[in-house]
Amino acid sequence: MKNVAERALRVQREGNRVVMIVSAMAGETNRLLGMAHQISDVPDAREMDSLASTGEQVSAALVAMTIQKLGGKARSLLGHQVRVHTDNAFTKARIHAIENSRLLEVVNAGEIAVVAGFQGIDAEGNITTLGRGGSDTTAVAIAAAIGADVCDIYTDVDGVYTTDPNICPSARKIDRISYEEMLELASLGAKVLQIRSVEVAMKYGVPVHVRTSFSDKAGTMVVGEEGLEGVVVSGIAYDKGEAKVQLVGVTDRPGVVAKVFGLLAEKNVGVDMIIQSPSRGGGSTTDVTFTVAKTDLTRVKEVIEATATELNATVEYDPDIVKVSIVGLGMRSHAGIASKMFGLLAAEGINIQAISTSEIKISCIIHSKYTELAVRTLHEGFGLDKASVTGM
């Protein structure tokens, strides 16, 4: 607490008006949720938000006191005091608008505004929360509302890396990256920033500086692509959280596949990659392969087994997969990136089970035992282990 208070004061002394957004103290949110779950397995969402929001309220008051103790001026502000307007989707609300008058009043008076993150109010004045990790989103949205020069996000890593340093020692910190690339990297499993916060930053063009709270070292700037020379591949992501499901020998009639995914959608199962191909079984049948979150596999089985019987198809499950992706703005203008990726993996004897592509990323499903090998191979193959002259 003293560390963040001192940092805020230093930034203020450098001539800046400072708004801080704070999270709950470590363990506090879990303590509060634990109390609720002692009462009910499914506590009311509105009451959960009123309960959970106290975590950030406590932090904000204590940080403001700490700044004051250090001789600075500070004032804590809650969601209903700033007026962070959200929808009423309790526990996972989305910000609609943020009023900036109270914030500007505080910082223009030379005070540091210490805002409780993660919380807002709906149209009726009920307290809402943005869901876990929502303080990042509060920070970016407030930065947009007050037209801040930059939004510093302090975290326990010192920036965004070309890939996971834990499995690839030659991973390098990226100095600058585009919102679009960051979105692909974040959603693919490089959990540095909340996806929603990057979306908001992109929408309002807020420069985000992801950096460590343990030193003053520069981290990674997440910015619009105007400021960037698009590197071909900026990072390698992997995601072990998915499982593969195959429906083999589905009768190839119109509407059959739509029915399967309609049933999954009804059960709130998110499907990631979908591949349809002529059946190994031959004839007028088709095979349908898709991936879902491993945590959804039980629900998938409930839906799919009855349907499979109905369709005369068999079902196969494979949780031992990993999705490895390459991400880079430069892919748009460079041909041959996909074939280079497939070639690098093939040269290591890694079989590709499924492929999906977007404008700035290519993802391959492979056996999970190849995770480290694939990531290192692609990282080196696309030159990410060498300091790049572009992308700076």
Added chain:
Amino acid sequence: MKNVAERALRVQREGNRVVMIVSAMAGETNRLLGMAHQISDVPDAREMDSLASTGEQVSAALVAMTIQKLGGKARSLLGHQVRVHTDNAFTKARIHAIENSRLLEVVNAGEIAVVAGFQGIDAEGNITTLGRGGSDTTAVAIAAAIGADVCDIYTDVDGVYTTDPNICPSARKIDRISYEEMLELASLGAKVLQIRSVEVAMKYGVPVHVRTSFSDKAGTMVVGEEGLEGVVVSGIAYDKGEAKVQLVGVTDRPGVVAKVFGLLAEKNVGVDMIIQSPSRGGGSTTDVTFTVAKTDLTRVKEVIEATATELNATVEYDPDIVKVSIVGLGMRSHAGIASKMFGLLAAEGINIQAISTSEIKISCIIHSKYTELAVRTLHEGFGLDKASVTGM
């Protein structure tokens, strides 16, 4: 928590619309204040209120969840949601007005409104607290705002007693008592209800039922005097929290005594009883005796010693005193109560050091070693040990 939730549901099932006001859980307020005091000896009052108010916020959410778990409908409401308007005297704010529209909306929808006590908002939307024990005041003020039939205050005693049962085993629970008597008893040391809450109840004529949370037994109704046949003496209070200060041999000039009390007021020292009498030292001097809270004695010494020297007076302190008081509406119309009190004490050999009276109470300062004897003597002497036909 389950206990209060079940009680609220029972009251609702009996055909009532129910608003509950909750306090923080045991130990929670101290935990929060402890965190603040780790940061600073004198934490900012505004931030203290934002911090401390989370205690009741947590209780309100958990109680609402508990009611829901038991099959009822409930909704927690905070100070800023009800709109409990207060002044901006942080940590000891006073309620100005309470809006009833949101509360009525909730109870008219068949929901139990669970209101976080002890908190409000000032004109700028800052969170304020009413000071310790302020949940009683919130309850009574809300009862007034919504025109409630009764305000039940659940506490750890089963009502208001004729005197402290710990030192007088024949003390009886009082069935009905007037606001005025309750104010005198509370301010004299019978700490059952916060004084401020009784003042609000009296101002708006809210019937208050002080009762135990451990059973359904009726407690004490605190009501306007219309409903009461004034008993002569309804209760005996005592207060060991005061100390006696004597200025001996003050030169008897106009303005001298005013100066002494002016200085004490500047230091925020509240003075209770004041007696001025011709000096034991004789001549044109006078003695001034007064009582202050024991906790103020250090500050009193700082002020008084310099002044005493200036006035050629000496100062004596005596912390070994107790103030014993008899309280009763009937004193207004009954002569001879004071002399009966003095006679009862004298018969036990108890010397009276000072006396003060109001319309419905008489207080005597005596040596603290006589506390139990004096209380029991007066309790029996005024017939409080026998069930009374009046006052019922």
